[in-house]
Amino acid sequence: MKVTGKNITFRNCVFRGRAAANNNALLDAEGGSNTVVEDSEFAPSNPSATIDDIWASNASIYRANIHGGVDGVKADSNTLIQDSWIHDMTWFASDPNQGGGETHNDGVQSFAGESHVTLRHNTIDMSTTKDPNAAWQSSASDSLAENNFFDGGGCMLNFNHKAAGHALGGIAVVNNRFGRHSAFQCPILLSTQASLSQNSGNVWSDTGAPIPAPQQHD
Numbered sequence: 601m602k603v604t605g606k607n608i609t610f611r612n613c614v615f616r617g618r619a620a621a622n623n624n625a626l627l628d629a630e631g632g633s634n635t636v637v638e639d640s641e642f643a644p645s646n647p648s649a650t651i652d653d654i655w656a657s658n659a660s661i662y663r664a665n666i667h668g669g670v671d672g673v674k675a676d677s678n679t680l681i682q683d684s685w686i687h688d689m690t691w692f693a694s695d696p697n698q699g700g701g702e703t704h705n706d707g708v709q710s711f712a713g714e715s716h717v718t719l720r721h722n723t724i725d726m727s728t729t730k731d732p733n734a735a736w737q738s739s740a741s742d743s744l745a746e747n748n749f750f751d752g753g754g755c756m757l758n759f760n761h762k763a764a765g766h767a768l769g770g771i772a773v774v775n776n777r778f779g780r781h782s783a784f785q786c787p788i789l790l791s792t793q794a795s796l797s798q799n800s801g802n803v804w805s806d807t808g809a810p811i812p813a814p815q816q817h818d
Contacts, residue, residue: 603632712764726752751779755789
């Protein structure tokens with residue numbers, strides 16, 4: 601499904617898609633404006649290394665059950681994901697987007713040059729996905745993670761300036777809970793030119809104790 605119009609709402613929908621050889625998503629809303637998704641499920645009927653669940657820009661996603669794709673949501677500028685469950689992505693040993701290497705599965709991925717991505721009150725659990733990359737892999741500025749549960753990945757949140765080619769900032773990580781299933785025991789990773797404008801209230805989900813300071817390296 602490809603959205604190119606304005607003010608389109610999807611409510612109580614099931615997105616399954618079809619087999620595709622090229623990069624695609626069950627819902628491609630990158631060309632739309634003010635797209636809204638409510639109470640819907642995304643799970644590809646024909647998973648492949650080129651299929652994600654959602655591509656979004658200028659969109660709001662509420663109470664979605666998102667699973668089975670390579671990435672749950674590729675979130676571009678002005679995307680809100682709220683009260684949603686992202687889990688159980690599909691891993692492939694060979695991915696043309698990785699030069700034939702294995703897939704780098706992310707719950708949410710945001711790219712350089714994008715901004716104002718908001719994750720609020722979601723469960724983004726990559727712990728049951730084989731060798732996941734991150735719950736949120738992001739190079740987007742001026743973005744917010746608030747009141748979520750994150751688990752799985754090498755590091756659960758990975759903020760990387762390198763694709764942007766300049767310092768990355770304006771990122772707030774506030775009042776989130778973290779599981780224990782990151783490969784490197786790493787809730788948050790910052791590249792050397794990435795910084796958090798706010799980092800408070802973030803705790804381990806099992807104990808309520810504060811998580812450690814972010815790791816920082818390229």
